[in-house]
Amino acid sequence: MPRATDLHAVTPLIRKLEAINSLSHEERSALQSLPVKIRAVGARQDILREGDKASQCCLVLEGWICRYRMLSEGRRQILSFHVTGDFPDLQSLHMPVMDYSLAAITNAVVAFISHESLRELSEEFAGICTRLWHITLLDAAICREWMLGMGRRPAYERMAHLFCELPLKLRAAGLAEAGRCPLPVTQADLADALGLTSVHVNRVLKGMRNQGLITLQSRTLTIERWDELLRVCQFNPTYLRLENRTAASPAVRRG
Amino acid sequence: MPRATDLHAVTPLIRKLEAINSLSHEERSALQSLPVKIRAVGARQDILREGDKASQCCLVLEGWICRYRMLSEGRRQILSFHVTGDFPDLQSLHMPVMDYSLAAITNAVVAFISHESLRELSEEFAGICTRLWHITLLDAAICREWMLGMGRRPAYERMAHLFCELPLKLRAAGLAEAGRCPLPVTQADLADALGLTSVHVNRVLKGMRNQGLITLQSRTLTIERWDELLRVCQFNPTYLRLENRTAASPAVRRG
DNA sequence: CGGCATGTTGAATCTAATCAATCCACGTGG
DNA sequence: CCACGTGGATTGATTAGATTCAACATGCCG
Numbered sequence: 001m002p003r004a005t006d007l008h009a010v011t012p013l014i015r016k017l018e019a020i021n022s023l024s025h026e027e028r029s030a031l032q033s034l035p036v037k038i039r040a041v042g043a044r045q046d047i048l049r050e051g052d053k054a055s056q057c058c059l060v061l062e063g064w065i066c067r068y069r070m071l072s073e074g075r076r077q078i079l080s081f082h083v084t085g086d087f088p089d090l091q092s093l094h095m096p097v098m099d100y101s102l103a104a105i106t107n108a109v110v111a112f113i114s115h116e117s118l119r120e121l122s123e124e125f126a127g128i129c130t131r132l133w134h135i136t137l138l139d140a141a142i143c144r145e146w147m148l149g150m151g152r153r154p155a156y157e158r159m160a161h162l163f164c165e166l167p168l169k170l171r172a173a174g175l176a177e178a179g180r181c182p183l184p185v186t187q188a189d190l191a192d193a194l195g196l197t198s199v200h201v202n203r204v205l206k207g208m209r210n211q212g213l214i215t216l217q218s219r220t221l222t223i224e225r226w227d228e229l230l231r232v233c234q235f236n237p238t239y240l241r242l243e244n245r246t247a248a249s250p251a252v253r254r255g
Numbered sequence: 256m257p258r259a260t261d262l263h264a265v266t267p268l269i270r271k272l273e274a275i276n277s278l279s280h281e282e283r284s285a286l287q288s289l290p291v292k293i294r295a296v297g298a299r300q301d302i303l304r305e306g307d308k309a310s311q312c313c314l315v316l317e318g319w320i321c322r323y324r325m326l327s328e329g330r331r332q333i334l335s336f337h338v339t340g341d342f343p344d345l346q347s348l349h350m351p352v353m354d355y356s357l358a359a360i361t362n363a364v365v366a367f368i369s370h371e372s373l374r375e376l377s378e379e380f381a382g383i384c385t386r387l388w389h390i391t392l393l394d395a396a397i398c399r400e401w402m403l404g405m406g407r408r409p410a411y412e413r414m415a416h417l418f419c420e421l422p423l424k425l426r427a428a429g430l431a432e433a434g435r436c437p438l439p440v441t442q443a444d445l446a447d448a449l450g451l452t453s454v455h456v457n458r459v460l461k462g463m464r465n466q467g468l469i470t471l472q473s474r475t476l477t478i479e480r481w482d483e484l485l486r487v488c489q490f491n492p493t494y495l496r497l498e499n500r501t502a503a504s505p506a507v508r509r510g
Numbered sequence: 511c512g513g514c515a516t517g518t519t520g521a522a523t524c525t526a527a528t529c530a531a532t533c534c535a536c537g538t539g540g
Numbered sequence: 541c542c543a544c545g546t547g548g549a550t551t552g553a554t555t556a557g558a559t560t561c562a563a564c565a566t567g568c569c570g
């Protein structure tokens with residue numbers, strides 16, 4: 001596993017922006033000279049808390065991060081999962097008071113980029129501003145999809161849907177091979193992401209294994225029957241906007 | 256009810272942008288000269304459908320609009336409600352393929368503004384670009400709040416939360432007096448927004464009326480006991496980012 | 511080896527869904 | 541003016557999906 005250093009810390013971000021629209025030479029070098037602060041975060045550690053006022057954004061370099069919110073009596077809702085290249089709190093650039101917390105799920109490495117430098121960059125390069133906006137929109141689209149699931153999909157479908165989404169998302173980011181992806185989260189985490197209890201997650205998982213749809217072991221999710229999994233949850237990948245990058249596209253492999 | 260004409264069609268938008276950050280004279284006049292196409296939409300009519308490729312954005316001038324998604328067997332999830340001044344599909348500016356449908360709940364009037372002209376405006380005025388981005392972020396914050404509710408709040412709390420959110424949102428937009436707001440939706444619509452069935456919505460409503468928390472008649476929601484309603488759902492208005500405008504509403508602070 | 515986090519299973523319970531009537535307000539046409 | 545139709549609201553009875561509580565198994569790490 002390559003260790004992130006200041007020198008190439010921004011590459012995951014560049015990669016992501018390129019995926020939206022290719023960058024000019026000036027844009028790329030401006031990004032490369034962004035000042036960043038690297039920080040390692042232990043598993044289950046908070047990075048930022050609801051109510052905090054952020055003055056920098058957090059770029060994920062390694063590991064899994066999640067956004068979450070808490071209610072009384074320990075109720076927790078995970079709002080999203082984030083991996084290398086994601087910018088989970090990019091919206092803080094315009095809304096500094098956090099309406100959710102950010103925590104590491106696994107051991108992780110993140111890079112902090114100050115709002116100030118991001119703003120300067122956005123002012124100088126309209127194209128970068130647009131792409132950053134684009135990232136927040138992608139995020140919102142996934143949020144809508146999760147909302148639909150929580151409101152209208154029963155547990156089995158909801159979980160199947162997540163198991164379609166994650167491998168596609170990770171593969172597009174060059175972090176997974178086809179039909180298989182890392183899933184380093186506990187059943188309790190899954191439960192909090194899906195709006196279920198961990199006991200029920202366990203039972204639904206058992207059901208999916210019995211149907212031969214998936215295997216999930218050693219923190220790796222393998223899709224055994226894509227066609228069936230897609231059918232079960234009526235999966236439509238439009239919202240992920242993977243376009244050409246989806247299947248075996250060179251854009252993915254080049255990463 | 257004032258009829259929207261081309262001349263002042265953009266005022267609700269200007270009002271909303273001003274609320275984020277006051278506009279310069281040039282910005283305001285540039286906005287005023289935006290070309291718009293006004294269209295009346297009958298109640299329950301679709302304005303745009305999932306999968307459509309948009310080349311313009313829809314600004315709500317009058318009436319209530321919702322975003323929604325459908326699943327098989329008539330399952331519907333309403334993703335958001337929108338009123339005068341809202342830009343429910345602003346994200347189509349950067350992601351033209353719609354991942355949800357847009358429909359009028361009541362009779363409504365909308366203004367279409369072409370992506371082209373919005374893009375020109377954004378290029379010329381960085382401040383307008385930023386504010387538009389800001390609007391999409393506000394939207395995402397509400398989406399996260401709804402997600403939390405669907406995942407972790409039981410029906411009663413979830414509905415109470417919506418009944419806190421709507422009056423505050425509408426009041427900030429100048430569309431409601433304190434402690435009361437129009438709610439021209441059916442119980443079936445409410446159900447689709449909350450991820451419940453209409454039968455259950457009816458029962459929860461009955462419960463809230465019995466507790467003396469609200470009245471809901473003639474399409475008007477009145478909050479009878481703000482303090483208690485806020486308490487029931489642990490309402491925290493941060494995510495709405497009403498800031499200074501909240502303070503103007505004594506009903507909130509009293510609670 | 512012991513301890514702790516995570517995963518698994520069973521039984522009882524509960525929330526919300528489903529199915530099925532009925533009621534009510536309102537508008538329309540005879 | 542009243543009968544009728546219609547969409548929405550209300551209520552009851554039943555069922556299903558998910559939670560809760562509790563116990564036990566497994567795997568990993570010091």
